Amino acid sequence: VLERHDRPLRALAFRLLGDRDRMDDVLQDAYVKAFRSLPRFRRGSSIETWLYRIVYNACLDELRRRRADRTQSLELVPELGSAVDPADASGRSGLLADALGGLAPEPRAAVLLVDAGGFDYRTAAEILGVEVGTLASRLGRGRASLRRALSTTHEGAEQR
Amino acid sequence: MTDRDEQLGAALRELEVPEHRPGFELELRRRLGQPAPRHLPRRGYVAGVAAAAVAAGLALLLVGLPQHGPTTALAARVKAKVAERLASAETLSGTFVYHSAGSHVPAATRGSFAMDFLGNMRVEDLDTHAVAVYDASTGVERSLNTSASMGGSTLFAAERSGVAPGPPDGGPSDVFLQLQLMSFARVLLAQADPRVRPTTYDGRDAWLAEIPVAPNRRYPDYDHLSITIDAATGVAEHVVGTLGGRPQFDLRVGDLAVDARLPAGVFTLKLPRGAEVQHLDDGFRRVDLTRVAAAARYEPLLPRDTPAGYRYDTVAVAPRKGVVSLSFRRGFEQLMLTTRPRGAAPAHDPFRLQGVPASAEPVTLHGGALDGALARVTIDPRAVPHLWAATDRLVVTVSGDLTRHQLIHVAESLQAGAGPSAQTCRADELRVAAQVQGATGAALGEVSVTKVGRRGCDVAGRPQVALVRPDGAPLPLGVVPLRPAFPPVALAPGESASATIEVRNWCGGAVDPVNVRVSIPGVATLSAPLSGGVQLARCDAPSRPPTLGVGWFRHD
Numbered sequence: 033v034l035e036r037h038d039r040p041l042r043a044l045a046f047r048l049l050g051d052r053d054r055m056d057d058v059l060q061d062a063y064v065k066a067f068r069s070l071p072r073f074r075r076g077s078s079i080e081t082w083l084y085r086i087v088y089n090a091c092l093d094e095l096r097r098r099r100a101d102r103t104q105s106l107e108l109v110p111e112l113g114s115a116v117d118p119a120d121a122s123g124r125s126g127l128l129a130d131a132l133g134g135l136a137p138e139p140r141a142a143v144l145l146v147d148a149g150g151f152d153y154r155t156a157a158e159i160l161g162v163e164v165g166t167l168a169s170r171l172g173r174g175r176a177s178l179r180r181a182l183s184t185t186h187e188g189a190e191q192r
Numbered sequence: 193m194t195d196r197d198e199q200l201g202a203a204l205r206e207l208e209v210p211e212h213r214p215g216f217e218l219e220l221r222r223r224l225g226q227p228a229p230r231h232l233p234r235r236g237y238v239a240g241v242a243a244a245a246v247a248a249g250l251a252l253l254l255v256g257l258p259q260h261g262p263t264t265a266l267a268a269r270v271k272a273k274v275a276e277r278l279a280s281a282e283t284l285s286g287t288f289v290y291h292s293a294g295s296h297v298p299a300a301t302r303g304s305f306a307m308d309f310l311g312n313m314r315v316e317d318l319d320t321h322a323v324a325v326y327d328a329s330t331g332v333e334r335s336l337n338t339s340a341s342m343g344g345s346t347l348f349a350a351e352r353s354g355v356a357p358g359p360p361d362g363g364p365s366d367v368f369l370q371l372q373l374m375s376f377a378r379v380l381l382a383q384a385d386p387r388v389r390p391t392t393y394d395g396r397d398a399w400l401a402e403i404p405v406a407p408n409r410r411y412p413d414y415d416h417l418s419i420t421i422d423a424a425t426g427v428a429e430h431v432v433g434t435l436g437g438r439p440q441f442d443l444r445v446g447d448l449a450v451d452a453r454l455p456a457g458v459f460t461l462k463l464p465r466g467a468e469v470q471h472l473d474d475g476f477r478r479v480d481l482t483r484v485a486a487a488a489r490y491e492p493l494l495p496r497d498t499p500a501g502y503r504y505d506t507v508a509v510a511p512r513k514g515v516v517s518l519s520f521r522r523g524f525e526q527l528m529l530t531t532r533p534r535g536a537a538p539a540h541d542p543f544r545l546q547g548v549p550a551s552a553e554p555v556t557l558h559g560g561a562l563d564g565a566l567a568r569v570t571i572d573p574r575a576v577p578h579l580w581a582a583t584d585r586l587v588v589t590v591s592g593d594l595t596r597h598q599l600i601h602v603a604e605s606l607q608a609g610a611g612p613s614a615q616t617c618r619a620d621e622l623r624v625a626a627q628v629q630g631a632t633g634a635a636l637g638e639v640s641v642t643k644v645g646r647r648g649c650d651v652a653g654r655p656q657v658a659l660v661r662p663d664g665a666p667l668p669l670g671v672v673p674l675r676p677a678f679p680p681v682a683l684a685p686g687e688s689a690s691a692t693i694e695v696r697n698w699c700g701g702a703v704d705p706v707n708v709r710v711s712i713p714g715v716a717t718l719s720a721p722l723s724g725g726v727q728l729a730r731c732d733a734p735s736r737p738p739t740l741g742v743g744w745f746r747h748d
Contacts, residue, residue, distance in 0.1 A: 036292075043209040052210040060216070064223050128203055147201035175197055182203060 131181030139174030
């Protein structure tokens, strides 16, 4: 199960935390937690949703810890461009990654789950532990910022 | 309704995702208190590929030759062919394309695979050139993988050594995969009348087998298999697994070759110098059968009888845990026997970590070292068929591609050590023959014994062999014991066993005729003329004595 979901979970954790080592640390904890709470997993519910929820909450905990440690705003997570392939940092992907990094974790997670991950609103809301209306609101905020980044890239490309 | 920004989603999915740091999986398993991984770290992808490859292999093995006639008769012939092909195939190779619906971004994997009846395996991703190789003779898996996220030239290498020969102690990756593989076969074999109907595939005549499957209870994976078989070649070219009607995986096989000669070195993988190599050790060591008791600190149990065609393969010991793991093979089938010290805690099924909670049938064993013990037999399409029982000191498992009756029969034939049993053959029950040929300086050959008469009996161990002149005077040969040791051989009427003999450094010229005198541990002493001659051995050093090497009896 972990093998099947590991890549999208890595994507979510990395985009939320912005750092490979932190991603791995959080996923270690989350996977151990998931494994140990398997006996309490409710049959009939989606194991995928359950896994995502554990990972998402672990990421939020990590971000909170970091904020407490460094008195850092949640919005000021590290520049993602520094953690990805240098070739990625320029061009469309780099701008998008930067724009994503500029979002607060909550709208960022909403966009990642619905638009990149393909979850429906109800499932994404369940993962994030919010109402569907709240999810839609976060999604709206997140998309607006990211679309701006994408359209800037397109304009840049056209100007060349 | 869910409104989705597809353009944004596509752009987000293009962003790179880093792979785990080296050692992530190992660290995770340590924290979970799990045994060593079934596949190498960093090769989850490759393992998936291997799963596909092996599944493909099975699908092919399932099929046999083109069939005609009524469905029921067809199904029966297919089932018989499955068993025959699995038991007789020596190599299997080909390519495949595998689609999994397991992730949100469906990805296709293209790969090649090769495997042989000795348990060796190679799987390669044709796009990334990630490769994994398992050497069954040494119990070493090696893999080499490139990282898509960290640059195409970065190599991640891993070496997992000390791998158990088979379940329930992890075993090589292909054992786990063969579990899936074999589950396909078992599912088909378990069907009284599998649904098989004519169809077309890629414009050609084909057969379609529709097989319902009980999904994994905890993590439902698929509940239906559709296997499309090319009618002209008898090859299964397409396998689709679905769950509730939704596709879960889609596998297409190409370039399949059964029993083709594989390229030299196909099961060898040299890790490049300078590559970062992650080392893992599962703790099992291949040893000679005669060293098992010393390594495990108890006398091993050995089967006096195995189903027809199974041959002793290897034995490994995990000295720290005292686990002894014996492997027997028949084509692509494997029979495993394991013993482990029983701890203070209540004994349990060592297979329970396989994650398939199948029911177990209690059976009281009669005969052998486990006489009177209560065994539990599990026959379930999703698990390796197995039996386990506990004595006051040991927990014993017998597992593999066996029927319920065969599992019980093997368990009831277990005896401590490799020595003679109550069923040891008498002299009048055996016919002996011996021959040698010239080979790289030695006169190399074998002593063979054939069972005559009605009842079955055992030969075991290494025979005492002497080469004698017609007057009965033995030739002055220093006897050298040869390895490896083999378990006792149960001979049915007409069957034979043989032991290797080799004469070296013979400087005494031609001696003709020479007779061979064979004393089998137990009671039998037999003699027969030696075909060939000691003079076939090269005289290397006249000042040193000639030698006669003698091996253990093994099943022919």
